[in-house]
Amino acid sequence: MYKHYPSLVFGFHACEREVGEALLSGEGGFKASKNDYDWLGNGMYFWENSPHRAEKYGEELKNKRQKLDTPFVVGAVIHLGYCFDLLESHSLQLLKNHYYSLKKTYLKVGLEMPGNNDIGANTDKLLRKLDCAVFEYMHSEMKKNETKPFDSIRAAFWEGKELYPSAGFKEKNHIQICIRNPNCIKGYFRPLAMDTNYPRV
Incomplete structure (x- = not known):
């Protein structure tokens, strides 16, 4: 009963400028990513409270992966709704149980389970x-059993190099949100630069 989040969060999405401008104008709509390697499954992905991280990711998609021509960051006001949160023990156990159930299915039909793999020299299993x-x-x-579907998924990822020797923190640590229900998104906005003439609030 504690999986319904009562508050709003800010999410930031890296995309092509044309796509971002369409979202801001209301002409573009929700578009779920459906790659078979997406960390949290199908959905629209956001960096929680981190426009800077979204910007860096957009630059990476342009320069390293050549998937974006003009990177753009759009902000969103999000209500997580019925959230599958992997920072919470019940969700972790539920995912683990489904892993073993899926593994049993693969073994039964004699197929090899898919894996999590590195990209080149990167060892973060992207x-x-x-x-x-x-x-x-x-x-x-859940759909087969007519169980209430999750609106969103939230998870922390430890990514990148250590901040300093033997640190428990890495340079690209972040919380990512995967939105499955488009009604979670209450509105899009253009992130603003800080006005340094006034105090931070």
Whole structure:
């Protein structure tokens, strides 16, 4: 009963400028990512409270992966609704249970489970085919059993180099939100630069 979030959060989405401007104008709509390697399964992805991280990711998509021509960051006001939060123990156990259920299914038909893999020299396992498969299996089982579907998924990722020797923190640590229900998004906005003539609030 504690999976319904009572407050709003800010999310930031990196995309092509044309797509972002369409979202801001109301001409563009919700578009879920459906790659088989998406960390949290199908949905629209946001960096929680981190426009700077979204901006850096957009630059990476342009320069390293050549997937964006003109990177753009759009902000969103989000109500997480019925949220599957992987910073909470019950959600972690539920995902684990679905992993073993999916594994049993693969073994039964003699197929090899998908894996989470690195990209080149990066060891952060950015290609998350296993995680994606487990999430989508969980959602399909919930639908089959007519269980209330999750509106959103929230998870922390430890990514990048250590901040300093033996640190428990990494340079790209972040919380990511995957929105499955477009009604969670209450509005889009253009992130503003800080006005340094006034105090931070």
